[in-house]
Amino acid sequence: MLSEFDLIARIRARAGTRADVVLGIGDDAALLRVPSGHELAVTSDTLNAGVHFFDDVPPFDLGWKALAVNLSDLAAMGARPAWCTLALSLPAADPAWLDAFVDGFATLAREHEVALVGGDTTRGPLSINVTAHGLVEAGTALRRDGARRGDAVWITGAPGEAAAGLALLRAEREGRPAEATDADGRAHLLVRLQRPLPRIAAGRALRGLASACLDVSDGLLADLGHIAAASGVGAEIDAGALPVPAALAALAPAVRLRHQFTGGDDYELCFTAPADADAAVHAALAPTGVAATRIGRVVAGGGVAVRDPHGHYAASPHAGFDHFRP
Amino acid sequence: MLSEFDLIARIRARAGTRADVVLGIGDDAALLRVPSGHELAVTSDTLNAGVHFFDDVPPFDLGWKALAVNLSDLAAMGARPAWCTLALSLPAADPAWLDAFVDGFATLAREHEVALVGGDTTRGPLSINVTAHGLVEAGTALRRDGARRGDAVWITGAPGEAAAGLALLRAEREGRPAEATDADGRAHLLVRLQRPLPRIAAGRALRGLASACLDVSDGLLADLGHIAAASGVGAEIDAGALPVPAALAALAPAVRLRHQFTGGDDYELCFTAPADADAAVHAALAPTGVAATRIGRVVAGGGVAVRDPHGHYAASPHAGFDHFRP
Numbered sequence: 001m002l003s004e005f006d007l008i009a010r011i012r013a014r015a016g017t018r019a020d021v022v023l024g025i026g027d028d029a030a031l032l033r034v035p036s037g038h039e040l041a042v043t044s045d046t047l048n049a050g051v052h053f054f055d056d057v058p059p060f061d062l063g064w065k066a067l068a069v070n071l072s073d074l075a076a077m078g079a080r081p082a083w084c085t086l087a088l089s090l091p092a093a094d095p096a097w098l099d100a101f102v103d104g105f106a107t108l109a110r111e112h113e114v115a116l117v118g119g120d121t122t123r124g125p126l127s128i129n130v131t132a133h134g135l136v137e138a139g140t141a142l143r144r145d146g147a148r149r150g151d152a153v154w155i156t157g158a159p160g161e162a163a164a165g166l167a168l169l170r171a172e173r174e175g176r177p178a179e180a181t182d183a184d185g186r187a188h189l190l191v192r193l194q195r196p197l198p199r200i201a202a203g204r205a206l207r208g209l210a211s212a213c214l215d216v217s218d219g220l221l222a223d224l225g226h227i228a229a230a231s232g233v234g235a236e237i238d239a240g241a242l243p244v245p246a247a248l249a250a251l252a253p254a255v256r257l258r259h260q261f262t263g264g265d266d267y268e269l270c271f272t273a274p275a276d277a278d279a280a281v282h283a284a285l286a287p288t289g290v291a292a293t294r295i296g297r298v299v300a301g302g303g304v305a306v307r308d309p310h311g312h313y314a315a316s317p318h319a320g321f322d323h324f325r326p
Numbered sequence: 327m328l329s330e331f332d333l334i335a336r337i338r339a340r341a342g343t344r345a346d347v348v349l350g351i352g353d354d355a356a357l358l359r360v361p362s363g364h365e366l367a368v369t370s371d372t373l374n375a376g377v378h379f380f381d382d383v384p385p386f387d388l389g390w391k392a393l394a395v396n397l398s399d400l401a402a403m404g405a406r407p408a409w410c411t412l413a414l415s416l417p418a419a420d421p422a423w424l425d426a427f428v429d430g431f432a433t434l435a436r437e438h439e440v441a442l443v444g445g446d447t448t449r450g451p452l453s454i455n456v457t458a459h460g461l462v463e464a465g466t467a468l469r470r471d472g473a474r475r476g477d478a479v480w481i482t483g484a485p486g487e488a489a490a491g492l493a494l495l496r497a498e499r500e501g502r503p504a505e506a507t508d509a510d511g512r513a514h515l516l517v518r519l520q521r522p523l524p525r526i527a528a529g530r531a532l533r534g535l536a537s538a539c540l541d542v543s544d545g546l547l548a549d550l551g552h553i554a555a556a557s558g559v560g561a562e563i564d565a566g567a568l569p570v571p572a573a574l575a576a577l578a579p580a581v582r583l584r585h586q587f588t589g590g591d592d593y594e595l596c597f598t599a600p601a602d603a604d605a606a607v608h609a610a611l612a613p614t615g616v617a618a619t620r621i622g623r624v625v626a627g628g629g630v631a632v633r634d635p636h637g638h639y640a641a642s643p644h645a646g647f648d649h650f651r652p
Contacts, residue, residue, distance in 0.1 A: 022365055022467075023467070023469065026470070026556070027403070027469055027470050027471075027540075027556075028369060028399040028400075028402040028403050028470070028539075028540050028541060029367040029368055029369035029399050029400060029402075029403045029405065029458075029460065030367065030368045030369070031365045031366070031367055031403070031462070031467055032365060032366040032367075032368060033365060033366070033464075034360040034366055036362050039348055039357045039358060039359060040357070040358040040359070040360055040366065041355040041356065041357055041358075042355055042356045042358060042409070042411060042443060042444060042457075042459070043354060043355035043356070043411075043444060044411040044412075044413050044444055044445050044446055044455075044457060045413070045446050046413045046415060046446045046448050046450075046455070048415055048448055048449070048450035048451075048453075049450075050450075051448060051449050051450050052448070073354040073355050074354075074355060076354040076355075077353070077354050077355045077357070079355065083368070085368060085369075085370040085457055086370075087370050087371070087372045087413075087455045087457075089372060089374055089453060117368060118368060118369060118370055119370050120370055120371050120372045120455070122372050122374055122377060122378070123374070123377050124372075124374035124375075124376075124377050124451070124453060125374075125450070125451040125453075127374075127415060127450060127451075127453055129370075129372070129413045129446070129455040131368075131370060131411055131413075131457040132355075133368070134355065136357070138359075141348075141349070141357055143349065143353055144352070144353050144354070145353075214353075214354050215354060230352070230353075
């Protein structure tokens, strides 16, 4: 068992730093320098045991994901990540668990040059809150409220794999037969679920090009609905235009489309751009190694409709995740 | 029961705003403007049910305190509060409870012109994390590492009342006889425990004057120990110099000193200042309405010693609160 101070020391040793950190972990607050001409982007997300993850999730993956879901919000704004705080509630201070958790967190932090500058460790049911800070050139941030009628709707990567990974884990835990996949496919889906890649470079590349953008955390239809509501428009998605990743190819279309439309946790970017900007979008994203696919259009009205000539998809188009649904 | 979106809407309606908030609640991240010549101060604190508060604490007080403990950290840096995020895990979405909680939070936020710019609501055991952001003129922040041998040690207000309030609540819950207090004294102690006042104005006034500063959250001796460790010095406290508030006057000296030395939750500022600066300290604090008392000195060596000629105080001088003590 570790004391609270040993625990903080263990985290502090892996916190990283940057030239713009005047004062990091260890005082009442961190002191940070925001460069002139920039806006500060701030986002905060919590992961709770039994709600956002199974208790036996590998701690490395949990540390990774707790930071990743926040960096993904910064990506969706077109911001460059800079600093974060970590508030960790733990039922007990197990050094091996903590070291693996911090490893996962620090590995992703290093990749994006994020310094951990403060936080809190306390006893309680396992819960992880991260508040992440990014920098974006003033006036260039990607927002939800800029979609215009006639714009195209795009998605990076291929959504649905994280939801398929979650369905697999659930089936295995309940002893139900898993959906069609092999061992390689299973491993791939679990990585997509447990170690999401925040699309930072893609978000940066889309500044000045995307009219609206967000990350898909609640499900593609629900999240696109947020863009529609914020922008005062509607949107249509062509079910047949969605990219079908290899790991989902063997699924029945209705099952696959449910994962792709309503599954959260992919952390791909859904964005809108002028209808004549296809070449510009592809050119901007090419250096980032992240592909995007045009999957629909912005229309007058409100809400999100699915065009599905084969009739595979029949669920409510607004079915996202609501933590408080009875 | 509220849906997650109703719940966010209810919080958002009370979030407040400021001219430097480019974009508040409702996008992937908030966008904020930091004025040039300033550093950003960031702090994050969590309150968990059963650890930091009893389940039946009035929700107004809980909302107040969740923000207050964070603003107190900004006060200890000499920073002016600006923005915060709120991550709320709730077992259920009870509208009456939530409204009272947000009332308490928003009341204190308004008093200090703090805008709530983002956060997260999720299902889980009751837990509240706030990350608060303040602004401080570059190079003027109060830190823990500036105490010098020969400096005087000071405390604002009178510590120990929050700890006495907690002891009262514990005694009442366990049916034990309460320590000596009357109904007025009881009410005063509970306010001190449940609605702490962040010493923002005092922290601002001490810039350029205090050599080191922090807020007392773990107990005076433990927290002064943090200043000593960060500054590479030792400290001595005169037990007889501590201000004795009326509500603690009837307690046995040994009980009172235990509350005053080891009780957390007062959120007074403990600071050091040059030995010849008494008049300057009093003059700087006078307009803030917060008094301070000189209670000891910075010495060579390390750790914190108590000078107690009457021998009332016998506990370990390092007894602070450790969440992971077995």
